[in-house]
Amino acid sequence: MNTFEIKITVKKRAAVRALLVSALQNMGISPSDFVITDSQKELAVSLYRATRAECQALVKNISKAFSGQVLINILRHAKKDWSTQWKTGWKPFPLTRSIYVVPLWQERRNIPSGKRPIFLETTSAFGTGLHETTRFTSQLIEFQKGKFQSFFDIGTGSGLLCIVAALNGARKIEAVDIDKDAITVARNNVRANGVSGVRFSATDIKTYKQSTQFDLVAANLITHDLLRLKSKIISYVRPGGRLIISGISLANLKLIKKEFGFLKEIKLMKVTEGKEWSALLFEKKL
Structure with missing residues (x-):
């Protein structure tokens, strides 16, 4: 029996990358039903179905x-291959200066000497650290080592940022994601890395009711959500605390800096830019 794969490829179009997964979800396709492979050159999204029809x-x-913006192919696989074939191309890689991400199914001897490992299993590269936005956020969390004890992860995905925060001193960690499947994956990954006490909520941050403020808040979201939720996001940062925002294409960086710059309660501390994406670190004024 065969299984069919829809492979969608996007090359060097940051705006399309940011919208593609959201569009698939709007079509009723859960993130647990597709596999994302992201590199500096292209983004590939694979979905699997039983029939060509x-x-x-x-x-x-x-x-x-996405007329004219993506390349789409339909591939046929033997059923025994498709469910695990995506794992073969995912190798250990450096996330920050001190942390290495290692696929959970690989042997621990693959960890480079002197690096702290995070063992991860997820079908979403946006949550593994392969994508610039997740990598930049992780690096900014590490940059804050010793300056925070509580951490709030908005849009947690695989739970990777919670683990990074724990490795860098966080003792109280909370995380939200609108997708229930993502929360399940995040719980499993946190448990696999020996991190305990993380409070997860499957909810939309727009309606999330929480009065607690945190030393460090991370929001790795698309530009649209960062803009419409900016006041809500900032409300979770304690005075004197720090905020990391990411998921910002370079094309939208000027807009984000301008809109967040209007908010008098925060000041910009650091900007990280890559080939297509960026992340910002703010401090909330006392």
């Missing part, structure tokens, strides 16, 4: 939404 129906909708 199912694939063709999805391709029609995707093509309509």
Whole structure:
């Protein structure tokens, strides 16, 4: 019996990258149903279906939404191969100066000497650290080592940032994500890395009711959500605390700096820029 793969490839279009996963979810496709592989050159999203007809129906909708912006192929695989084949291309890699991400199914001897490992299993590269936005956020968390004890992760995904925060001194950690499947993955990853006491909530941050403020808050979201939720996000940072925002394409960096610059209660401390993405570190004034 065969399984069919829809492979969607995007090359060097930051705006399309940011919108593609959101569009798939709006089509009723859960993040647990697709595999993301992201590199500096291209983003590939794979979905698997039992019949070619199912694939063709999805391709029609995707093509309509992203006409001319993505390359779509339908591939056929033996059923025994597709569920694990994505793992073969994922190797250990450096996340920060001191942390290495290692696939959970690989042997621990693959950890470079002197590096602290994070063992991770997820089908979403946006949560593994392969994507610039997650990597920059992790590096800024490490940059704050010794300056925070409480941490709030908005849009936690795989839970990677919670683990990074724990390795850098956080003792109280909370995390939210709108997707229940992501919360399940995050709980498993946190447990696999020996991090305990993390409070997870499967909820939309827009309606999340929490009066606690934190030393460090991270929000790795798309630009639209950062802008519409900026006041809500900042409300979770204690006076004197720090805020990291990421998920910002270079094309939107000027807009984000301008809009967050209007907020008198915070000041910009650091900007990290890559080839296509950026992250910002703010301090909330006393």
